[in-house]
Amino acid sequence: MSPLGRLSLYLALMSSISFGGIPSVLPDIREFVVVANGWLTDRDFSNFFALSQTIPGPNMILMMGLVGWKVAGIPGAIAGASATAVPSCVMYFVGYRLWDRFRDAAWQKIARASLAPLTFGLVIAGGTVMAQTADKSWPAVGVSAAAAIFLLTTRINPLWMLGGAAVLGALGFV
Amino acid sequence: MRLSVETPKRASLSAIFWDFLKVSLLGFGGGIVLAHRYVVQRRQWLTDAEFTDALTLCQFMPGPNVVGIAVCVGAKTRGLPGAITAFAGFALLPGAFGFTLALLYLGQTQIPLIQNTLSGISAAAAGLMIATGLRFLKPHRSDPRTVVVAALAFAGLAVAKLPLLLVLLILAPLSAAATVILRAQPR
Numbered sequence: 001m002s003p004l005g006r007l008s009l010y011l012a013l014m015s016s017i018s019f020g021g022i023p024s025v026l027p028d029i030r031e032f033v034v035v036a037n038g039w040l041t042d043r044d045f046s047n048f049f050a051l052s053q054t055i056p057g058p059n060m061i062l063m064m065g066l067v068g069w070k071v072a073g074i075p076g077a078i079a080g081a082s083a084t085a086v087p088s089c090v091m092y093f094v095g096y097r098l099w100d101r102f103r104d105a106a107w108q109k110i111a112r113a114s115l116a117p118l119t120f121g122l123v124i125a126g127g128t129v130m131a132q133t134a135d136k137s138w139p140a141v142g143v144s145a146a147a148a149i150f151l152l153t154t155r156i157n158p159l160w161m162l163g164g165a166a167v168l169g170a171l172g173f174v
Numbered sequence: 175m176r177l178s179v180e181t182p183k184r185a186s187l188s189a190i191f192w193d194f195l196k197v198s199l200l201g202f203g204g205g206i207v208l209a210h211r212y213v214v215q216r217r218q219w220l221t222d223a224e225f226t227d228a229l230t231l232c233q234f235m236p237g238p239n240v241v242g243i244a245v246c247v248g249a250k251t252r253g254l255p256g257a258i259t260a261f262a263g264f265a266l267l268p269g270a271f272g273f274t275l276a277l278l279y280l281g282q283t284q285i286p287l288i289q290n291t292l293s294g295i296s297a298a299a300a301g302l303m304i305a306t307g308l309r310f311l312k313p314h315r316s317d318p319r320t321v322v323v324a325a326l327a328f329a330g331l332a333v334a335k336l337p338l339l340l341v342l343l344i345l346a347p348l349s350a351a352a353t354v355i356l357r358a359q360p361r
Contacts, residue, residue, distance in 0.1 A: 015236065114346065121326065127306070168294045
């Protein structure tokens with residue numbers, strides 16, 4: 001199969017099992033595109049991640065569009081973004097219809113209670129793995145820690161933290 | 175706060191499109207806050223309870239969660255055409271715009287200034303993601319089952335570096351069993 005076909009299938013599969021959002025499968029996607037296939041360098045991958053965080057809009061779909069673009073140009077971008085978005089949107093639609101119909105069922109309460117804790121752990125792990133790639137220096141670790149602490153303890157818009165980190169980076173501190 | 179109305183207001187497809195376009199472009203990680211303001215408070219398409227319900231579903235369904243909110247609100251108000259319209263407003267147009275912007279940036283990554291700026295941003299973005307997960311966990315910190323399952327999921331993925339699918343296949347049944355057993359016990 002062509003690289004583009006393999007990437008699309010893989011992204012569609014990852015998107016369909018990404019409980020807690022796409023960030024929870026970023027480690028697997030990095031393994032596939034950087035380590036196993038060598039389509040991207042580690043630097044490409046973290047650049048795409050950083051870029052997609054600063055551009056408004058659906059950032060993980062954009063990131064996978066950029067990954068696809070690296071593999072096969074514009075058709076690759078469309079395939080990467082579609083593979084990430086379309087199958088899961090169909091699932092959201094069907095899932096929501098069922099969810100709404102069986103709102104008070106006992107199984108729904110159990111499902112809610114047992115899957116939520118998994119979600120929490122997976123999101124924290126996704127951030128940690130990205131930090132391991134992004135934090136190549138102690139100041140970078142400091143920036144990650146500061147952003148986390150600000151988000152947890154203040155009501156400052158996260159955009160300010162990304163902007164502040166961009167300035168620190170531009171001045172050569174990170 | 176206004177009382178929720180019994181009959182939800184009918185949503186026009188163009189209003190769905192423009193509202194989700196705005197949520198997407200102005201949300202900056204707080205898309206849910208903005209979506210709530212438009213959908214529940216201003217437009218009254220969904221009640222507070224209906225919105226919370228959709229949010230819960232999207233949080234534990236796989237996929238790019240924020241897009242899920244758009245799809246669910248569209249589905250609730252106008253069925254399949256509504257879901258497609260909300261997706262187009264939220265993801266299609268901003269995605270094409272963002273991609274163009276990204277390519278313009280990427281042409282410049284060899285310049286040290288741009289590379290340094292991106293290093294700063296990726297460090298902060300990783301920290302923000304960790305904090306978001308911790309924020310989800312915070313209301314449940316006195317519930318041992320939740321904390322243990324979350325810690326095991328974290329350890330499996332970030333420490334033991336196991337594939338996600340394996341972590342899910344092991345922990346989801348365990349977590350469900352723990353939920354059922356703990357619920358059956360008298361408190």
